[in-house]
Amino acid sequence: MKMSGGVEWALHCCVVLTSVEEPVPATRLAELHDVSASYLAKQLQALSRAGLVRSVQGKAGGYVLTREPASITVLDVVEAVDGPDQAFTCTEIRQRGPLATPAESCAVPCAIARAMTGADAAWRAALRAVSIADLVQNVRSDSGPGAMAGISAWLSAPDA
Numbered sequence: 797m798k799m800s801g802g803v804e805w806a807l808h809c810c811v812v813l814t815s816v817e818e819p820v821p822a823t824r825l826a827e828l829h830d831v832s833a834s835y836l837a838k839q840l841q842a843l844s845r846a847g848l849v850r851s852v853q854g855k856a857g858g859y860v861l862t863r864e865p866a867s868i869t870v871l872d873v874v875e876a877v878d879g880p881d882q883a884f885t886c887t888e889i890r891q892r893g894p895l896a897t898p899a900e901s902c903a904v905p906c907a908i909a910r911a912m913t914g915a916d917a918a919w920r921a922a923l924r925a926v927s928i929a930d931l932v933q934n935v936r937s938d939s940g941p942g943a944m945a946g947i948s949a950w951l952s953a954p955d956a
Contacts, residue, residue, distance in 0.1 A: 802839040802877045810928045814865045815948035819858030839877055846876030871923035884912035
């Protein structure tokens with residue numbers, strides 16, 4: 797399964813937004829991650845359309861999570877950014893060519909379609925099983941207990 801780079805950016809933003817109580821401007825999030833502000837803004841807009849973040853207008857505006865981190869899954873973010881479509885689309889190739897299987901003999905999906913559908917379901921189940929809160933806990937485990945506090949302090953500091 798290939799995902800866009802926007803998924804990675806969006807997941808990182810969701811994780812760091814758990815460390816602050818005030819809205820964080822998209823430009824500040826882009827600066828933190830050293831990524832394109834305009835491209836990141838598109839990912840944040842996708843998260844907003846999906847109801848995962850909310851945009852707050854005004855001088856102290858920016859983005860905030862709309863739900864508890866434990867209730868936002870990695871799959872929610874992936875589908876917000878890349879869409880909900882399955883990675884594999886069966887075109888019934890078995891019904892083409894000189895040895896085509898007649899349509900009436902194709903009452904069930906072929907073995908390839910079944911395998912790909914099963915793989916997609918397993919992938920989605922794995923992503924659905926991990927929440928933003930789980931990722932935050934993993935960041936703390938990987939980077940130490942002060943990592944999220946450091947991110948919070950940096951995001952909350954006045955712009956340099």
